[in-house]
Amino acid sequence: MSVNPHQDVERVLLDEETIHERLREMGARIAEDYADEPPLLVGVLKGAAIVMSDLARTIDLDVDMDWMAVSSYGSGTKSSGVVRILKDLGTDISDRRVLIVEDIIDSGLTLKWLLANLRSRGPKSVDVAALLRKPEAARVEIDVKYVGFDIPNEFVIGYGLDYDESYRNLPYVGVLKRSVYED
Numbered sequence: 001m002s003v004n005p006h007q008d009v010e011r012v013l014l015d016e017e018t019i020h021e022r023l024r025e026m027g028a029r030i031a032e033d034y035a036d037e038p039p040l041l042v043g044v045l046k047g048a049a050i051v052m053s054d055l056a057r058t059i060d061l062d063v064d065m066d067w068m069a070v071s072s073y074g075s076g077t078k079s080s081g082v083v084r085i086l087k088d089l090g091t092d093i094s095d096r097r098v099l100i101v102e103d104i105i106d107s108g109l110t111l112k113w114l115l116a117n118l119r120s121r122g123p124k125s126v127d128v129a130a131l132l133r134k135p136e137a138a139r140v141e142i143d144v145k146y147v148g149f150d151i152p153n154e155f156v157i158g159y160g161l162d163y164d165e166s167y168r169n170l171p172y173v174g175v176l177k178r179s180v181y182e183d
């Protein structure tokens with residue numbers, strides 16, 4: 001819990017308008033690509049809750065939506081790569097076109113695991129839309145069909161992204177002060 005979350009922000013990386021303008025561009029491309037068969041959007045909780053809500057409303061198609069809760073960070077700042085399913089899909093994705101919606105791809109370990117898990121369920125296709133990606137932090141290469149922004153290798157918070165469950169509802173993406181997570 002932070003008394004004043006804004007004071008823990010080193011600098012704002014992406015403000016609200018910048019984020020929403022980019023989401024509109026991504027949504028237009030998704031609507032074009034899936035015009036023949038609207039996708040099932042799979043939001044990866046908790047972090048993707050915010051971007052899922054905004055991105056879905058920029059896609060002018062009758063999409064289906066479902067959510068999975070997975071976690072590989074806990075309260076730290078580095079992915080363990082060990083992914084736990086906290087809440088599974090309620091939808092049978094066999095023969096469906098699936099679009100995973102993520103807030104951020106950092107090491108890529110969560111998404112690598114998730115892609116393998118979903119592809120084992122017999123879908124017609126599984127692709128990825130991510131608001132943020134940290135190219136310098138990648139430990140595995142992932143083919144991401146829709147990326148909002150490539151950002152520096154710094155720990156960011158806001159717009160769904162947390163540090164130890166704080167800062168998720170900041171309306172922008174900011175860089176967290178190191179003093180917050182370094183003793």
Ligand SMILES: O=P(O)(O)OC[C@H]1O[C@H](OP(=O)(O)OP(=O)(O)O)[C@H](O)[C@@H]1O
Pocket residue numbers: 044045046047048070071072073074078079102103104105106107108109110111162
């Ligand atoms: O590319 P990676 O290094 O795997 O990191 C990316 C993942 O880590 C964060 O989720 P987290 O596990 O913190 O759970 P949360 O979404 O509930 O915060 C984030 O929301 C991504 O899902």
Ligand SMILES: [Mg+2]
Pocket residue numbers: 047073161162163
């Ligand atoms: Mg997290």
